[in-house]
Amino acid sequence: MLLKNENTENNDLDLFKAYKDMLLIRRFEEKAGQLYGMGLIAGFCHLYIGQEAVVVALQALSNPKDSIITAYRDHGHMLACGMDPRGVMAELTGREGGLSRGKGGSMHMFSREKNFYGGHGIVGAQVPLGTGIAFSHKYKNDGAICFTYMGDGAANQGQVYESYNMAALWKLPVLYVIENNKYSMGTSEERHSASDSLFQRGKPWDIPGKAVDGMDVMEVYKGAKEAVDYVRCGKGPFILEVDTYRYRGHSMSDPATYRDKKEVTEIKEQRDPLQTLKNTLIKLHNTEQEILKNIEKEVKSIVTDAAKFSQESPEPAVSELYTDIYKKS
Numbered sequence: 001m002l003l004k005n006e007n008t009e010n011n012d013l014d015l016f017k018a019y020k021d022m023l024l025i026r027r028f029e030e031k032a033g034q035l036y037g038m039g040l041i042a043g044f045c046h047l048y049i050g051q052e053a054v055v056v057a058l059q060a061l062s063n064p065k066d067s068i069i070t071a072y073r074d075h076g077h078m079l080a081c082g083m084d085p086r087g088v089m090a091e092l093t094g095r096e097g098g099l100s101r102g103k104g105g106s107m108h109m110f111s112r113e114k115n116f117y118g119g120h121g122i123v124g125a126q127v128p129l130g131t132g133i134a135f136s137h138k139y140k141n142d143g144a145i146c147f148t149y150m151g152d153g154a155a156n157q158g159q160v161y162e163s164y165n166m167a168a169l170w171k172l173p174v175l176y177v178i179e180n181n182k183y184s185m186g187t188s189e190e191r192h193s194a195s196d197s198l199f200q201r202g203k204p205w206d207i208p209g210k211a212v213d214g215m216d217v218m219e220v221y222k223g224a225k226e227a228v229d230y231v232r233c234g235k236g237p238f239i240l241e242v243d244t245y246r247y248r249g250h251s252m253s254d255p256a257t258y259r260d261k262k263e264v265t266e267i268k269e270q271r272d273p274l275q276t277l278k279n280t281l282i283k284l285h286n287t288e289q290e291i292l293k294n295i296e297k298e299v300k301s302i303v304t305d306a307a308k309f310s311q312e313s314p315e316p317a318v319s320e321l322y323t324d325i326y327k328k329s
Contacts, residue, residue, distance in 0.1 A: 013060055013221045015285070019277050020295050021059075022052040022217065025076040026274060027303045028085060032075065032092055035307065036252045041092045044121070045106045048076035050247040053273035054179055055080040057220035058147060061228045065142055069117040069130040070149035072107040073179075073246075077149065081114045085302055089310035097313030101320060115144075124150060124157030127176070131163040134174035134237075145173040145231045153184025155198045164237070168205035171236035175227055176202075178239065179214070181246040186258045199241035207237050214244030215271040218280070245271070 029047045036045050048055075051073075059080040062068070070077045078088050083099060091098025091109050099109045107121040117133060120126040130148030137144045154160065155178050167174050178199065184192045195201070199209030208230065212223030220242060227238040245267050249256035256264075281287040 013057065013218060015218075015277065015281060016295075018056050018060065018217050019274070019281060019292075020299065021056045021080055022274055022277065023295060023299045024085070024302060025052045025056070025079050027299050028079060028089070028306070029075060031303050031307050032089070033248070033252065035089075035093065035310070040311065041106065042094065043105050043107075044072065045092065045252045046073040046250065047246070047248045047252070048073055050267070050273070051179060051181060051214065051244045052076060053217035053220050053277075054177070054214045054242045054244055055149075057217045058177065058224050058228075060221060061224055062147065063144060065115070065137075065144035067115045067117060067130075067133045067137070067144065067146040068149075069126045069133060069146065070119065071123070071126055071151060071154060072119065072121050073151070074107065074109065074119040078109055078111070078116060078119075081111075081116055083109075083111050083114055083116065085306040086309040089306040090313045093310040093313075094315065095310055095313035096316050096320075097309060101324070102313075102316040103320060103324070124154035124159055126150065127154065127157070127160045128163045130176075131167050131172060131174055134167065134172040135170065137173050138170070143232070145175055145228070147175050147177060149177045149179060151184065152178060152180040152182070152189055152198060153187070153192065155180075155201065156184070156192060161201075164202050164205050164207055164239075167237040168202070168207050171234065173231050173234070174237045175231045176237060176239045178241045179244055180241055181244050183246070183250065183259065185250045186254065186256075188258070197241075199239045202237070202239045207239055209239035209241065211241040211243060214242035215267075215273045216276050217273060218277075 025048060029049045033047055035041050055077045068077060068081055075088060087099040091100055091104055092106050094102045096102050099111055107119050109119045127148055127150055130146050134146040182189050199211050202209050210223060213219040224240055227240045230238045
């Protein structure tokens with residue numbers, strides 16, 4: 001069902017789909033946290049809980065030929081672009097049924113089918129890669145754009161500004177999305193950035209930018225639509241800063257003692273993206289609780305099935321150490 005938010009001009013976001021997608025990311029990440037605690041997920045694991053509205057809104061504005069590239073907090077992006085939850089969870093547990101055959105883990109998953117180019121563990125490294133993908137789109141003249149995500153910490157990296165320069169110089173179809181969750185690993189924005197307007201950092205190259213409320217999927221959609229339209233019509237890059245918040249630590253090994261628990265509680269109670277959208281569906285569109293409960297049941301079933309598959313899928317054979325290293329010409 002397609003519902004329109006009457007308070008937002010030209011908003012054709014499918015709110016039911018947005019709610020289901022956001023809920024799937026939330027429940028999937030909660031389950032991933034449980035599997036990590038059970039020792040079934042090894043290495044690093046960065047959860048997207050709290051930031052669900054960002055990628056769901058932006059993905060609603062994408063076309064099939066568009067490309068996506070992001071950092072290591074990537075499970076939500078994979079699910080939003082339609083990658084199989086079974087394959088994502090199996091990759092987290094390092095199993096053969098994973099999207100990278102169990103060899104990429106939490107931070108390095110790819111899908112050529114969905115034009116998803118990772119999952120990258122080096123802070124900021126995905127930004128020049130996304131700029132290069134955008135160059136490919138322009139070279140092929142295929143009308144597609146590259147959604148290039150980064151965090152507020154990555155926004156301080158030098159390679160980001162080299163990318164801005166090239167993207168502006170060649171008017172590349174790239175949308176730089178800064179998911180500002182307020183903490184660069186364990187360092188608050190106030191302590192790592194001399195400016196609190198990251199979207200304005202493209203000014204030396206005349207790259208336009210804007211900031212949007214990342215805790216409201218309708219607000220993200222509304223602001224992102226302007227940005228996507230700008231890039232898609234050939235004007236060059238755009239910087240979209242999304243004001244969001246992560247509920248968990250930087251990774252599963254981070255107790256997040258650098259921030260006040262009261263701060264986290266207030267965000268959850270006052271700005272939670274799932275609850276905000278749920279309230280909108282109930283109050284503005286008279287959605288019955290039973291409909292939302294059915295969505296919850298469906299999502300729970302999907303996540304339970306993914307977790308089961310991830311544990312039953314076999315581990316990669318030793319011979320897999322020598323595959324996918326070189327591309328045959």
